[in-house]
Amino acid sequence: MSSTHNPGRVIGYLYLLLVPFAPLRLIYIPSALFVRGNATATANNIAAHELLFRLGIVSDLLTGTIMIFVVLALYRLLKGVDQNLAALMVILGGLMSTPIYFLNTLNDAAALLLVRGADFLSVFEQPQRNALAMLFLRLHDGGVVANEIFWGLWLFPLAILVYRSRFLPRFLGVWLIINGFGYLISSFVGLLLPQYEEMVSNIAFPAFLGEIAFMLWLLIKGAKPQLLDAAASSS
Numbered sequence: 001m002s003s004t005h006n007p008g009r010v011i012g013y014l015y016l017l018l019v020p021f022a023p024l025r026l027i028y029i030p031s032a033l034f035v036r037g038n039a040t041a042t043a044n045n046i047a048a049h050e051l052l053f054r055l056g057i058v059s060d061l062l063t064g065t066i067m068i069f070v071v072l073a074l075y076r077l078l079k080g081v082d083q084n085l086a087a088l089m090v091i092l093g094g095l096m097s098t099p100i101y102f103l104n105t106l107n108d109a110a111a112l113l114l115v116r117g118a119d120f121l122s123v124f125e126q127p128q129r130n131a132l133a134m135l136f137l138r139l140h141d142g143g144v145v146a147n148e149i150f151w152g153l154w155l156f157p158l159a160i161l162v163y164r165s166r167f168l169p170r171f172l173g174v175w176l177i178i179n180g181f182g183y184l185i186s187s188f189v190g191l192l193l194p195q196y197e198e199m200v201s202n203i204a205f206p207a208f209l210g211e212i213a214f215m216l217w218l219l220i221k222g223a224k225p226q227l228l229d230a231a232a233s234s235s
Contacts, residue, residue, distance in 0.1 A: 008168075008223025011073045014066065015215040022063045025056035025108075026144065039134040040127065043115045053112060057105045064101030068094045071154070078161040080225050085157040093154030097147060104143035111136040145190035145197075152183030155211070162214070168223050172214050179210030 033049060035041040046053050071094040079086040114121065114133040121129060155176045163173030182204040190197040217223075 006222035006224050007073070007077050008218045008221070011070065011077060012215055012218030012220075012222065014070045014073055016219060017066050018063060018070075021059040021066070024059040025063075029053065029056040034137065039130040042137070043130040043133050046112065046115045046133070050112070050116075053108070057108045057112075060101050060105050060108070064098040067101075068098055070094075074158065077223060077225065078158075078165060081161045081165050085161050089154055089157040089161065092150055092157070097150040097154065100143055100147040100150070104140055104147070107136045107140040107143065111140075145187055148183045148187035148190070152180040152187065155180035155183070165223075165225075167225055169217070172210070172217060175207075175210035175213055178207045182207030182210075 029052065033042065033045040033053065035045070071090045074093075075086045075090050078089075111133040114129045114136070117126070117129060124132070159173045159176035159180065161173075162168045162176060163170050186197065186201050186204055189200045
């Protein structure tokens with residue numbers, strides 16, 4: 001079935017666009033450039049790989065932008081199931097989450113400015129600039145932890161819509177709910193008990209695969225509301 005006659009597959013392709021961008025700043029750059037507890041080494045790594053760090057900023061902007069198109073496409077697909085839930089999904093998944101992505105890039109921009117050492121920053125010694133750069137990187141991490149709340153909340157209306165839809169398998173709806181709880185737990189642990197955040201994230205990792213399973217289903221099987229099926233058969 002072609003993607004033009006299968007709106008679910010179009011959403012799958014949009015979802016797929018997130019794959020090269022979302023993990024870049026979230027996972028790869030911290031593991032490649034940041035040295036825990038060592039502001040000087042982290043600043044030196046950023047200065048030596050400035051283009052990679054800038055790509056991380058761009059990846060955050062693209063991730064936030066693509067999410068708007070994903071949730072709007074999901075709204076068109078699922079609004080016939082429950083329009084109020086579909087609208088709530090758009091608010092939580094797009095209107096709330098995307099601005100945090102955009103604002104959070106300011107922390108990275110500030111860290112990069114400090115690392116490069118512009119002329120007007122000469123009043124600060126190099127170790128001070130490195131420490132301030134690390135501060136802004138930590139603020140970026142805090143923004144990610146806060147945004148995880150919306151990464152989790154938007155999955156609840158999506159999961160209910162998927163579960164009720166009849167043209168998508170119900171197990172995906174259940175898995176998306178579990179995925180949503182996983183993000184919420186990870187976020188609150190990161191805010192309240194940050195020393196356990198990494199351990200909890202590792203334990204909850206299977207739950208985070210719910211969105212990936214949903215994306216793969218849309219890519220492979222697609223989804224077409226029954227109204228469209230009925231119209232096609234009648235014509």
